[in-house]
Amino acid sequence: MCSQRIGNHTVKIETPVYLSYSGVVSGPKEGKGPLLGDYDEVKKDLKLGEKTFEKTERRMMEDACRLALSKGNYGKGDMDYFIAGDLLNQITVSGFCALQHPVPFLGIYGACANLVQGIGMAAMLVGGGYGEKVLTATSSHNCSAERQYRYPTEYGFQNPEWSQWTVTGAGAAVITSTIKAPRVTTVTLGEVVDTGIKETSGLGPAMAPAAAATMLFHFEELQLEPQYYDWIVTGDLGEYGRQLTLDLMERRGYYLEGVYSDCGTLIYYPHQQVGAGGSGCASSALVVLGHIYRRMKKGELNRVLVVATGAMHSPTSCFQGDSIPAVAHAISIENE
């Protein structure tokens, strides 16, 4: 019946589905970090001459889409679907960006798990034969996210040391069944987990249990060991979330030390003062579609598991005293 469905959370994409092209745009601070050479474009400032940070973020997502499409010589109307999500209320960045693309649009909200949720859905659409080529994009902007989730930027809020820094940037990917590139081989969609944590300035610890749960689903349902992969990355757990994930997995008998990193800890140098590391949709987008994708195309990495986590809270739910629910989704990307 459902031959591609393995277990309750994982699907195997049997027909080849390729992550054919990627486009990555970073903000200025990210452009001073160690992964500078992996981004297609580094923006010089946080405004780009736009009137609001929201408009700037929109420009960044549009630029990432333009870069990804142009690498395959595609026009804006050439895709079968456009799947996008961001962090702002009612995912306006994605909605406005979709205005530029005259193709069917699916807006998604997995918070910082958007990248993997988008690629996963695209892979299932293409793998299931419901489309040939899908564009998926996500973005975050430090100033627009801080304003919405924490304090206005003018306020000059003093961040505690465990806080994380919202990454400015955008990533887009073209998923096709025809243009050979690293393959999306499996998709594991996670369940929402809430361990009662209420600390919002660093969401890593609240999301780590979701990351661990999804990894467990993935390994158990596919009967794999972590060492099957050259590299396992989580999206934006930061340093404390990374350690918590290592601990949680170790308790269940999976030893990730040596094969596991968190994207949020890779984007900045320590002197860039980002607390526990980067966060936001762009954290996984910059590292996965920039750094990892480039290394996979070179053959330096051949099997990578990406687990992106998203916090499903809103400022209102936090003000009303609710804790932070989190979800994690995973995709495996492998060279043929």
Next chain:
Amino acid sequence: MEYLTAFLVGGLFCVIGQLLFDLTNWTPGHVLTAFTVAGGLLGSVGLYDKLIEFAGAGASLPISSFGNALVNGAMAEAASNGVIGVLTGMFELTSTGITAAIIFGFLAAVIFNPRG
């Protein structure tokens, strides 16, 4: 000497604020309110004015001084006009600060646009 006491007492206020911020999960709004209320409580028993005498601007500049002024204004009016004085006197001593905040806030809003 008064510079030194102002510096030390003002600095002590900041240390308390930073500790509250680092050791609890309070937001800046909580710290601000706590300082105002604490100033009001100290003022109600007459201690805050003594602190201002000792430390000058070190005690009169922090927001706790605003709480003290609120309470002092209310108590002075209450003494002369009865309970209703609590309401009429609350902003007696603080009206300069509040009016300045409104006027300068207005001017800044006329000139600048908030972006973040």
